[in-house]
Amino acid sequence: MARNNRQTSPETEFLATYDASAFEHPSVRTDVLIFSVSNSSAENWRRSDKKWFSVLLLRRDQYPEIGKWNLPGTFVNNNETAVDAAYKVLRSEPGAHGDVYLEQLYTFDAINRDPRTRVFSIAQMALVDKNKIQYSGQRDVKWFNIEYDNDTLLLHNDNLTLTEKDLAFDHAVIIKTGIERLRNKIGYTDIVFDMMPPEFTLGELQQVYEIILGHKLIPAVFRRNIAKKVVSTGKMRTGSGHRPSVLFKKK
Amino acid sequence: MARNNRQTSPETEFLATYDASAFEHPSVRTDVLIFSVSNSSAENWRRSDKKWFSVLLLRRDQYPEIGKWNLPGTFVNNNETAVDAAYKVLRSEPGAHGDVYLEQLYTFDAINRDPRTRVFSIAQMALVDKNKIQYSGQRDVKWFNIEYDNDTLLLHNDNLTLTEKDLAFDHAVIIKTGIERLRNKIGYTDIVFDMMPPEFTLGELQQVYEIILGHKLIPAVFRRNIAKKVVSTGKMRTGSGHRPSVLFKKK
DNA sequence: CCAATAGTGTCTGTGAGACAGTATAAG
DNA sequence: CTTATACTGTCTCACAGACACTATTGG
Numbered sequence: 305m306a307r308n309n310r311q312t313s314p315e316t317e318f319l320a321t322y323d324a325s326a327f328e329h330p331s332v333r334t335d336v337l338i339f340s341v342s343n344s345s346a347e348n349w350r351r352s353d354k355k356w357f358s359v360l361l362l363r364r365d366q367y368p369e370i371g372k373w374n375l376p377g378t379f380v381n382n383n384e385t386a387v388d389a390a391y392k393v394l395r396s397e398p399g400a401h402g403d404v405y406l407e408q409l410y411t412f413d414a415i416n417r418d419p420r421t422r423v424f425s426i427a428q429m430a431l432v433d434k435n436k437i438q439y440s441g442q443r444d445v446k447w448f449n450i451e452y453d454n455d456t457l458l459l460h461n462d463n464l465t466l467t468e469k470d471l472a473f474d475h476a477v478i479i480k481t482g483i484e485r486l487r488n489k490i491g492y493t494d495i496v497f498d499m500m501p502p503e504f505t506l507g508e509l510q511q512v513y514e515i516i517l518g519h520k521l522i523p524a525v526f527r528r529n530i531a532k533k534v535v536s537t538g539k540m541r542t543g544s545g546h547r548p549s550v551l552f553k554k555k
Numbered sequence: 556m557a558r559n560n561r562q563t564s565p566e567t568e569f570l571a572t573y574d575a576s577a578f579e580h581p582s583v584r585t586d587v588l589i590f591s592v593s594n595s596s597a598e599n600w601r602r603s604d605k606k607w608f609s610v611l612l613l614r615r616d617q618y619p620e621i622g623k624w625n626l627p628g629t630f631v632n633n634n635e636t637a638v639d640a641a642y643k644v645l646r647s648e649p650g651a652h653g654d655v656y657l658e659q660l661y662t663f664d665a666i667n668r669d670p671r672t673r674v675f676s677i678a679q680m681a682l683v684d685k686n687k688i689q690y691s692g693q694r695d696v697k698w699f700n701i702e703y704d705n706d707t708l709l710l711h712n713d714n715l716t717l718t719e720k721d722l723a724f725d726h727a728v729i730i731k732t733g734i735e736r737l738r739n740k741i742g743y744t745d746i747v748f749d750m751m752p753p754e755f756t757l758g759e760l761q762q763v764y765e766i767i768l769g770h771k772l773i774p775a776v777f778r779r780n781i782a783k784k785v786v787s788t789g790k791m792r793t794g795s796g797h798r799p800s801v802l803f804k805k806k
Numbered sequence: 807c808c809a810a811t812a813g814t815g816t817c818t819g820t821g822a823g824a825c826a827g828t829a830t831a832a833g
Numbered sequence: 834c835t836t837a838t839a840c841t842g843t844c845t846c847a848c849a850g851a852c853a854c855t856a857t858t859g860g
Contacts, residue, residue: 329580330633332675350810350859382581382673385664411662411677413637422633424583424675426662507811525849527813546811547857601832601837758838776822778840797838798830 330422334386335377335475336393337409337427337482338400340434341499341512342447350545352507356449357515358434359459359479360398361471363444368419369472373448373459375479377425386426394430397445399438405431405498410481417474429482431498452483453518483516490516494533497554505541505549506530581673585637586628586726587644588660588678588733589651591685592750592763593698601796603758607700608766609685610710610730611649612722614695619670620723624699624710626730628676637677645681648696650689656682656749661732668725678729680736682749703734704769734767741767745784748805756792756800757781 338360343353361373376397380389387406394400409427417423434447448459448466457476459466468476490496496512510526534552542548589611594604612624627648631640638657645651660678668674685698699710699717708727710717719727741747747763761777785803793799 330583330631332581332583348809350808352811380581380664383666385666386662408661410659411637413631413677415634415636424677426664426675505812522850522852523812524814524851528848542858544811545809545859547813549812599836601835603838756839773823773825774839775824775841779821793831795838796832796836798840800839 330424331418332380332386333377333423333425334380334389334393335375335412335425335427335478336390336406337375337429337479338394338398338432339429339482339486339499340432340437340447341515342434342449344449352511352544355508355511355515356460357512358447358449359482360445360447361459361466362397363446364472365444372470372472373466374472374475375427380426386428390428390430394432398432400430400432400436401438402436405495409478409485412474412478414474425478427478427481429485431486431495433499433501435501450479450483452480455480486516487518494554497533500554503537503539503551503553506534506552507549509534509552581675583631583637584628584674584676585631585640585644586626586663586676586678586729587641587657588626588680588730589645589649589683590680590733590737590750591683591688591698592766593685593700595700603762603795606759606762606766607711608763609698609700610733612697612699612710612717613648614697615723616695623721623723624717625723625726626678631677637679641679641681645683649683651681651683651687652689653687656746660729660736663725663729665725676729678732680733682737682746684750684752686752701730701734703731706731737767738769745805748784751805754788754790754802754804757785757803758800760785760803 340358340360342356342358344356346353360376362376363373364370376393378389378393380386386408390406391404394404394406407429409429412425412427415422417425446461446464448461451458451460457468457480459470471479486495490513496509496516499512500509506527509530510521510523513526514521533555535555537551537553539551540548541551591609591611593607593609595607597604611627613627614624615621627644629640629644631637637659641657642655645655645657658680660680663676663678666673668676697712697715699712702709702711708719708731710721722730737746741764747760747767750763751760757778760781761772761774764777765772784806786806788802788804790802791799792802
């Protein structure tokens, strides 16, 4: 039918007769690591809240790996990018609205990582301020506090503690890869602020660095370095049994 | 048939009836950035050779984008990983044998990046010592010297110079992403040595750092820093019209 | 007053940057 | 002797780490 069209090039003809279904095709998913920062209340009135680094997980109610926990994710349709698909996930499961930091993490492609069929997962990492999230309160969607030392991962939610074997597929590896990426980038980027509320004290910000890096920082050094990235709001935070602190915002 | 088998679980039954072909499936490729270092001979007998940072490209002899240049690559079969597929590419096109450094770079997934059908490309970056490669000498397989400033990419091979529009698909973006990754990692990893011959002078090593980073380094500082990563072989390189230099190897 | 965090001043050691100066081969 | 690279010594400046010291609140 296009034969008599003068604009038909050899390339257009080639494409018209190209049959993609002639090859065997795998599935492509995106799994989304949603990281945030939680507070657990302190042991005594004068102490400040303890901060935790946390990740959102869903409990599987379907085969395969029913009952285990996994990252929220979805298949990537042929008319959308992995980022498009990830934003759909973010809007549905945790109800995140507005701007959310998202970056591609790594593509996981072990041959038998999913028992159903060959599945490639373009894993992505999202950083959110938990206060901005309309937590659906759904059963089986929970934030887990991360404990990660010596390549061993523990995830805590109240009395429930998960180890790697309680996670479905290769999602423990995905989480560990994300933590490592974040640890690396926190030093030379501004991504911490994507997990912070608009106003915060330098003590709180330092705590967030500490839980992500997994070690303590020296306050004087931290303040010297962070000074170029933040600016004072002039406001103070009071009500704690000690000297009030200045509230800062991202510069 | 498995109905009477006592070991049949609900999960096994689920998997037996799961039909992956019920969904629409894309294609998954891997494209391999093969980076190396070239010499172009110096203008005068006393000067040392000028080094270039280079990438291997193939000229397309098929639709689509016939005549343009692209990275070597292949579709990823359902029984292999992207890394497996990349090693097949490395063994065929440039004839690389032995150990080759390979890392996953990024997965490119723009919806219309390939006019044939939806194609995801898990791009990978390989670093090779060009001396170890049995260059097939095939027509239309060439090393191009990289010139990359201000987000503009130029590729040179003798009298032939390519700009981004001479590259097929989104391969110009893949190359730029690879250069950036390498620039970042060269400072805190040992991957330079994967592009070096077993023995080299510190002057040569410094030149390689300089072409990758795109700027000059101060010899005294460079030597101070690299000292912990290299060890002298005791041998000297002579024959150049100036003081001979010590040959080093990776520590 | 006490406990706990906020915030500053300053000393010390390490290492980057800069530059001058010496060494040594081939033609 | 010239040219070009190899290699070393040392001064200065910036900054990380360390630590002591002061400030300020609620109870």
